Amino acid sequence: MKIIVIPVTPFEQNCSLVICEETKTAAVVDPGGDIKHILNVIKKHDVNVDKIILTHGHLDHVGGTQALVRALNNVPIIGPEKEDKFWLDQLEAQSQSFGFPMTISFLPNEWLEENDIVEVGNIKLKVIHIPGHTPGHVALLDEQSHQIIVGDILFNGGIGRFDFPRGNQQQLITGIKEKLLTLPPETVVFPGHGPTTTIGKEKASNPFLGGQSMWDL
Numbered sequence: 332m333k334i335i336v337i338p339v340t341p342f343e344q345n346c347s348l349v350i351c352e353e354t355k356t357a358a359v360v361d362p363g364g365d366i367k368h369i370l371n372v373i374k375k376h377d378v379n380v381d382k383i384i385l386t387h388g389h390l391d392h393v394g395g396t397q398a399l400v401r402a403l404n405n406v407p408i409i410g411p412e413k414e415d416k417f418w419l420d421q422l423e424a425q426s427q428s429f430g431f432p433m434t435i436s437f438l439p440n441e442w443l444e445e446n447d448i449v450e451v452g453n454i455k456l457k458v459i460h461i462p463g464h465t466p467g468h469v470a471l472l473d474e475q476s477h478q479i480i481v482g483d484i485l486f487n488g489g490i491g492r493f494d495f496p497r498g499n500q501q502q503l504i505t506g507i508k509e510k511l512l513t514l515p516p517e518t519v520v521f522p523g524h525g526p527t528t529t530i531g532k533e534k535a536s537n538p539f540l541g542g543q544s545m546w547d548l
């Protein structure tokens with residue numbers, strides 16, 4: 332699996348183009364905006380995008396979804412987990428509060444659940460549900476190539492915000508420790524913002540995931 336990271340929107344959200352090199356089939360994960368730029372990258376890599384996958388319902392991750400669906404001949408929208416419906420339901424309000432172009436609410440063609448498999452060509456992405464940043468946030472793991480797309484769950488040296496409506500610090504930290512830090516240390520992590528990292532590096536040095544959290548001090 333090859334992942335091309337495409338930073339989009341004023342929030343520098345990492346949209347990802349996931350490519351199966353054997354079949355030249357691809358998926359776009361989290362098209363937050365800047366659709367022309369995303370389409371140019373798709374064209375440059377000469378791949379056939381057959382789906383859009385969403386990690387969670389925040390505007391900077393989903394804002395370009397409907398325009399991209401139209402540009403790609405109505406490809407299906409897959410994910411996030413259904414608990415994020417309340418975020419997708421208020422995309423208009425999110426657009427206003429973040430000063431984004433007006434984005435109309437939409438629903439995916441398919442919600443995702445823990446342990447679902449999303450196929451991209453010959454790649455099988457395993458769905459890992461980790462609430463806390465948003466209640467329906469999912470990560471997408473390729474066990475074969477040891478790569479994982481984590482959206483706003485985990486960052487290089489940080490973790491996602493948990494102060495939004497229905498955010499939950501304990502769920503987020505427990506989910507990261509139980510479902511991500513248990514992956515092989517060489518697993519490459521693609522966060523929704525900022526540089527890539529590895530599970531091993533975050534396990535060793537992420538200040539939010541140590542035995543003693545900063546809030547215990």
Ligand SMILES: [Zn+2]
Binds near residue numbers: 387389464483
């Ligand atoms: Zn987010």
